[in-house]
Amino acid sequence: MNEEKKLVLALPKGRILKEVMPILDSAGIVVEKDFDNIDSRALRFTTSDPNLDIIRVRPFDVATFVAFGAADFGICGNDVSMEFDYPELYSPLDLGVGKCRLVVAAPEALIVADNPSQWSHVRVATKYPNLTQNHFSQRGVQAECIKLNGAIELAPMLGLCRRIVDLVSTGETLKSNGLVEIETITDVSSRLVVNRASLKTCARTLGSWIEKFRLVVKVDSDAA
Amino acid sequence: MPTNKENKGLLPSGLHDLLPPNAALEDRTIRALIDTFRSFGYDHVKPPLIEFENTLTASEKNGGGTLSGQMFRLMDPTSERMMGVRADITLQVARIAETRLKQKARPLRLSYAGEVLRVKGSQLRPERMFAQAGVELIGSNDISSDVEMVVLASNALAAAGISEPTIDLNSPALVTNILADIKIDPNIVKQLRSALDHKDSTEVHKVVRKHETTLGKKADVLNGLLEAIGPAEDVILKLRQLELPDLAVVELDRLELVVNGVLDGSINLSLTIDPVEYRGFEYHTGVSFTIFAAGVRGELGRGGRYITSSDEPATGFSLYLDSIMRALPDALNPQKLYLPFEIAAEVSKALRSDGWITVTGLTPITNIAAEARRLECSHYWVEGKILSSIDQTDISPKEA
Numbered sequence: 064m065n066e067e068k069k070l071v072l073a074l075p076k077g078r079i080l081k082e083v084m085p086i087l088d089s090a091g092i093v094v095e096k097d098f099d100n101i102d103s104r105a106l107r108f109t110t111s112d113p114n115l116d117i118i119r120v121r122p123f124d125v126a127t128f129v130a131f132g133a134a135d136f137g138i139c140g141n142d143v144s145m146e147f148d149y150p151e152l153y154s155p156l157d158l159g160v161g162k163c164r165l166v167v168a169a170p171e172a173l174i175v176a177d178n179p180s181q182w183s184h185v186r187v188a189t190k191y192p193n194l195t196q197n198h199f200s201q202r203g204v205q206a207e208c209i210k211l212n213g214a215i216e217l218a219p220m221l222g223l224c225r226r227i228v229d230l231v232s233t234g235e236t237l238k239s240n241g242l243v244e245i246e247t248i249t250d251v252s253s254r255l256v257v258n259r260a261s262l263k264t265c266a267r268t269l270g271s272w273i274e275k276f277r278l279v280v281k282v283d284s285d286a287a
Numbered sequence: 288m289p290t291n292k293e294n295k296g297l298l299p300s301g302l303h304d305l306l307p308p309n310a311a312l313e314d315r316t317i318r319a320l321i322d323t324f325r326s327f328g329y330d331h332v333k334p335p336l337i338e339f340e341n342t343l344t345a346s347e348k349n350g351g352g353t354l355s356g357q358m359f360r361l362m363d364p365t366s367e368r369m370m371g372v373r374a375d376i377t378l379q380v381a382r383i384a385e386t387r388l389k390q391k392a393r394p395l396r397l398s399y400a401g402e403v404l405r406v407k408g409s410q411l412r413p414e415r416m417f418a419q420a421g422v423e424l425i426g427s428n429d430i431s432s433d434v435e436m437v438v439l440a441s442n443a444l445a446a447a448g449i450s451e452p453t454i455d456l457n458s459p460a461l462v463t464n465i466l467a468d469i470k471i472d473p474n475i476v477k478q479l480r481s482a483l484d485h486k487d488s489t490e491v492h493k494v495v496r497k498h499e500t501t502l503g504k505k506a507d508v509l510n511g512l513l514e515a516i517g518p519a520e521d522v523i524l525k526l527r528q529l530e531l532p533d534l535a536v537v538e539l540d541r542l543e544l545v546v547n548g549v550l551d552g553s554i555n556l557s558l559t560i561d562p563v564e565y566r567g568f569e570y571h572t573g574v575s576f577t578i579f580a581a582g583v584r585g586e587l588g589r590g591g592r593y594i595t596s597s598d599e600p601a602t603g604f605s606l607y608l609d610s611i612m613r614a615l616p617d618a619l620n621p622q623k624l625y626l627p628f629e630i631a632a633e634v635s636k637a638l639r640s641d642g643w644i645t646v647t648g649l650t651p652i653t654n655i656a657a658e659a660r661r662l663e664c665s666h667y668w669v670e671g672k673i674l675s676s677i678d679q680t681d682i683s684p685k686e687a
Binding site for chain 1: 409410411453455485486487488489513516517518557559561566577579580581582583584585586
């Protein structure tokens with residue numbers, strides 16, 4: 064009886080979605096046509112599988128929807144799952160797409176003059192206050208985080224703070240804003256995340272989805 | 288704008304008033320659980336809400352330390368010693384078994400129910416005060432006692448109205464025994480266990496790859512464990528295919544016997560296994576389990592085997608009423624019978640013994656039907672007849 068429950072898969076809006084769609088294709092998930100329509104206001108979509116629906120939310124919200132069981136599984140970067148560190152979130156699979164790095168960056172002039180071993184406190188602009196605080200506290204530095212939701216690179220230029228923690232893929236944005244990467248906090252890629260209670264109560268159906276995704280990723284990496 | 292302090296209705300976070308009809312539903316649910324425990328031979332005990340801090344945190348072996356940060360503390364002006372408000376009842380019951388009931392014959396079966404208070408709620412379970420009901424079975428190391436725990440938990444939940452729970456069996460000692468004879472930094476082990484617990488394959492692969500030479504064949508075993516999660520029968524088969532060290536095979540045998548015992552017990556539940564689950568089981572030995580229900584976030588309860596601080600083998604489980612209430616359908620308002628002020632005492636007594644909930648008027652009223660509706664009574668009594676306050680039809684108490 065539990066096994067007949069309709070499952071909900073949460074996908075991240077935007078850049079990553081393009082990279083994720085081929086994986087969904089290979090796993091045999093065909094989403095209703097309206098999904099590709101950018102003007103569509105719908106947020107929930109049906110798929111070729113009558114027991115699977117898809118929702119499209121902001122990348123940061125994927126982790127929250129899945130952690131609270133509003134969606135049973137989803138796809139989001141490990142930057143997001145690490146930032147929230149939800150105990151109810153499992154991440155059984157690295158999908159190998161959406162690769163980038165979470166880094167600390169600062170203006171070049173600052174790096175020359177600075178001696179990091181003497182820091183007791185830094186002020187950092189970031190979308191990731193928890194990860195940033197953890198990272199700095201591990202080396203005995205207190206991080207005062209200014210939470211921004213975008214255009215983080217502007218912060219040092221306009222004097223909001225001197226350092227930022229942000230995602231970098233090519234490094235072009237940093238460069239054009241006069242910033243230099245100091246260190247990598249973590250490598251990032253898209254993960255399949257699963258709600259803990261859903262994995263237990265829908266063990267068979269959810270287990271078989273994970274298995275399908277695992278096979279797709281394995282074929283892709285073998286081909287590469 | 289008024290500040291929050293001015294509003295009388297505001298309670299501290301994680302605390303709330305339970306109102307009708309849900310307060311009554313929680314009472315009935317606890318009653319149903321305790322009655323089931325009693326029918327399986329578990330005697331009820333009732334430890335105090337507060338006791339000396341050291342007895343609530345004393346033993347590392349039985350998890351006393353793990354909830355120490357969750358305990359509200361206050362100073363006892365009489366003894367001038369620090370007291371703790373219980374954050375969990377399990378330890379108190381174990382204390383009773385080890386002290387006052389030390390002479391009682393083993394195996395000792397005890398049940399309990401009561402409120403606990405915690406310093407912090409979690410994001411998914413924000414309650415800081417909730418009721419806990421459970422049992423402890425002390426002095427037996429037999430597989431049949433592990434089976435009894437799972438069977439009793441599902442029976443109790445069924446009595447409370449949760450018909451098909453998922454019980455996830457765990458074996459914290461399995462991974463411990465796999466890693467036992469490897470020379471590896473304890474911090475790495477910790478990191479590995481946390482990654483396994485979160486089913487974080489990327490992190491597990493990373494750690495395993497880094498220590499491939501030390502781990503040897505066990506690298507495959509650890510990777511294999513991550514894929515051995517799901518329905519019990521499937522997982523047992525998968526685990527049998529792994530090259531486990533002898534001590535881990537002992538744990539697996541135990542797990543399989545418990546699975547078979549539970550499945551033979553003809554109870555309605557779905558049984559899954561997660562061999563790498565670890566959270567909250569740091570002090571558990573042997574078989575542990577976590578209880579879930581479809582559509583309910585978080586767990587309904589958990590239990591498992593441990594060793595008491597006087598080295599007795601024991602097992603038990605706790606059910607969390609806040610989660611159980613989330614799994615139950617909303618409570619309905621009960622049917623009530625409005626009795627006019629003038630009613631004779633023996634009539635109203637007879638109606639109550641027929642099973643009616645009666646609400647007696649405190650002053651004479653002319654429009655009895657309207658008064659019954661105003662006070663949310665489904666029925667009213669007039670001149671020896673019971674009428675529905677909604678559709679005016681006759682109804683006898685038997686049909687109600």
